[in-house]
Amino acid sequence: MKKWLRWALIALLALVAVSASGCARRAEKNSWPRIKQTQKVVIGLDDSFVPMGFREKNGNLKGFDIDLAKAVFKLYGVKPDFQSIEWSMKETELKNQTIDLIWNGYSKTPEREKQVAFSDDYLVNHQLLVTKTKDNIHTYADMRGKTLGVQTGSSGAAALDSEPKLLKQYIKGQDPVLYDTFTNAFLDLNAGRIQGIFMDEVYARYYVAHQKDPQSYQILTSKGFESEAFAVGMRKSDTQLQAKINQGFKTLEQNGTMAKLKHKWFGTGAE
Structure with a gap:
């Protein structure tokens, strides 16, 4: 086989593989098996929401939700991949599967519950x-x-x-x-x-x-x-991911991590 033809065939096979992978990603209902296998979960956020999730002058992300998400997924050997999104498009990004979670001071409301599933509450906001x-x-x-x-x-x-x-x-x-x-x-x-x-x-x-x-x-x-309850938003089909996050919150409450993070970012009196 000629060299140019061999490389053309390799490129074509790679394109087909990427295309097939993209289709599978869009059709995915249960995200947890992929998240566990790749050890990565994609979290959408407004990176200007101080103190929940925001960028420092050097570009690094920090905030209460950043710390909390890392602590939860560390329990499962998974690393969060934080993606900045247009906040008004957050539910659309979730539906299109460009992100796995909305986690950035996301208030649980009846209107939003029509579109997404929520984790247990982890903070009360007014x-x-x-x-x-x-x-x-x-x-x-x-x-x-x-x-x-x-x-x-x-x-x-x-x-x-x-x-x-x-x-x-x-x-x-x-x-x-x-x-x-x-x-x-x-x-x-x-x-x-x-x-x-x-x-x-x-x-x-x-x-x-x-x-x-x-x-x-x-x-x-x-x-x-x-008052509003902050919770993590996800696709309604992601019941396994929902259960993992809820269990993570319980574990962090029990081992004192949740209290430490709330004191770090909000001082005393945070709900």
Whole structure:
């Protein structure tokens, strides 16, 4: 066989193998056998969500969810592969099997439960209104005619829509400004382009505490909005993967790892 023909045949066989592998990946219902065999699980996240999962200046990922995911899968000899995704497309990424899990301060809601399966809860979160102290906003009604920011696809955005009479009715145009990340929302808040951010407590308190002047921010605890449970999202067919994660949480609770991680990232009082 001529050399060029041999290499052409090798390339063709490789292409067929990759194509077949891709089809099998898309049709996969139970991910755990592949995850266990390859020792890799793909986790989708918004890599700007401090302190759950975010990038340092050097590009390294860190955060509570990063540490927790590593601790859970270390029990099974599996290494998490964290993939940055567009947060508003998270369920689509999961459905298309480009990721195996959504694990990044992902709130369990009835609407989301229609699309994905959830692990057991591992953290309780609340929605907070963050403003600048100088604006003297002490109630939701004080936001009347003012501009509010929320993250696109966030649980805060969903809460605003589900309970419009609590806060949404007061804001300018009765419609918030949407941001890809909370970081961009804070840039506009600090610049005075918006007067409030409705957002997750875990990020709000971490962000404010790490500013040069924390007293320049006012945090209004949510009234009327239900608290949220953080959990891991996965395809409904992945019952075996779901069981492994739930068992991992139980093990980490029992050996004290869960408590240590919560204290590391949130201090005392984390639920």
